[in-house]
Amino acid sequence: MTKKYQVIYADPPWVYKDKSKSHGGGAESHYVCTPTSEMCKWDIPAEKDAVLLMWCTYPMLEEGLKLMAAWGFKFKTVAFTWVKKNKDGSVYMGMGRHTRGNAEICLLGTRGKGVPREHCGIYNTQLHGRGRHSEKPDSFRKDIVRLYGLDKTRLEMFARKQSEGWDVWGNEVECAAELPSAVSQKRAQARYDAKRPTGMLVRFEEAELRELDSQRKEGESRPAAVKRLLGFAP
Numbered sequence: 001m002t003k004k005y006q007v008i009y010a011d012p013p014w015v016y017k018d019k020s021k022s023h024g025g026g027a028e029s030h031y032v033c034t035p036t037s038e039m040c041k042w043d044i045p046a047e048k049d050a051v052l053l054m055w056c057t058y059p060m061l062e063e064g065l066k067l068m069a070a071w072g073f074k075f076k077t078v079a080f081t082w083v084k085k086n087k088d089g090s091v092y093m094g095m096g097r098h099t100r101g102n103a104e105i106c107l108l109g110t111r112g113k114g115v116p117r118e119h120c121g122i123y124n125t126q127l128h129g130r131g132r133h134s135e136k137p138d139s140f141r142k143d144i145v146r147l148y149g150l151d152k153t154r155l156e157m158f159a160r161k162q163s164e165g166w167d168v169w170g171n172e173v174e175c176a177a178e179l180p181s182a183v184s185q186k187r188a189q190a191r192y193d194a195k196r197p198t199g200m201l202v203r204f205e206e207a208e209l210r211e212l213d214s215q216r217k218e219g220e221s222r223p224a225a226v227k228r229l230l231g232f233a234p
């Protein structure tokens with residue numbers, strides 16, 4: 001029987017309709033993206049009383065609410081707003097066809113009775129630096145544990161690394177959790193592997209990214225910098 005979880009933390013790989021990918025920062029060149037319509041079909045392993053915390057970019061808000069409802073959760077609030085900052089502490093300026101993006105939100109929905117909070121001092125708006133593409137600061141994972149308590153069962157969906165105290169699932173990690181969507185995960189893994197030998201998908205380590213950033217010209221995107229410095233388009 002599939003293990004069920006009280007706390008589910010997810011960072012879905014949204015597919016951006018805007019082909020310039022201005023909002024997504026070119027997510028598809030960093031990892032496999034799965035359409036919301038496909039993710040909506042998944043039966044995720046949540047307990048009868050559970051909470052879902054799901055990252056969503058502003059342009060994908062409708063999709064986020066749709067996915068949350070399809071997974072059987074009722075939207076309650078925005079748990080976190082992550083305002084991104086630069087290394088010098090100033091507020092980051094991202095892309096955007098209208099105003100320029102510098103924040104992401106994590107939607108919170110509950111199923112059944114939800115999960116009662118055990119800590120009443122967690123801020124919903126937080127200022128943190130940025131890591132690699134789409135990486136969320138570790139402190140949010142820690143805050144979720146503080147919010148609901150150590151004793152809860154926790155699953156991180158679409159994880160890219162292991163985290164102590166969490167079962168993880170995703171096509172880039174060794175999965176402790178088994179999801180009914182394993183077929184979809186295998187397909188995502190195959191697409192991901194198929195891209196690698198062509199050089200279309202190149203993943204850089206933290207230190208390499210820092211070095212790359214230090215050599216970027218003003219206003220130059222990371223892919224453009226890679227092309228200029230290394231001679232290929234990632």
Ligand SMILES: C[S@@+](CC[C@H](N)C(=O)[O-])C[C@H]1O[C@@H](n2cnc3c(N)ncnc32)[C@H](O)[C@@H]1O
Nearest residue numbers: 011013031032034135136158160170171185188
């Ligand atoms: C937005 S990223 C997650 C980033 C992560 N929260 C972090 O902080 O590094 C989405 C992840 O989901 C993976 N993914 C995409 N489609 C998938 C699928 N169908 N099954 C499993 N994983 C998938 C992607 O390869 C990527 O690793």
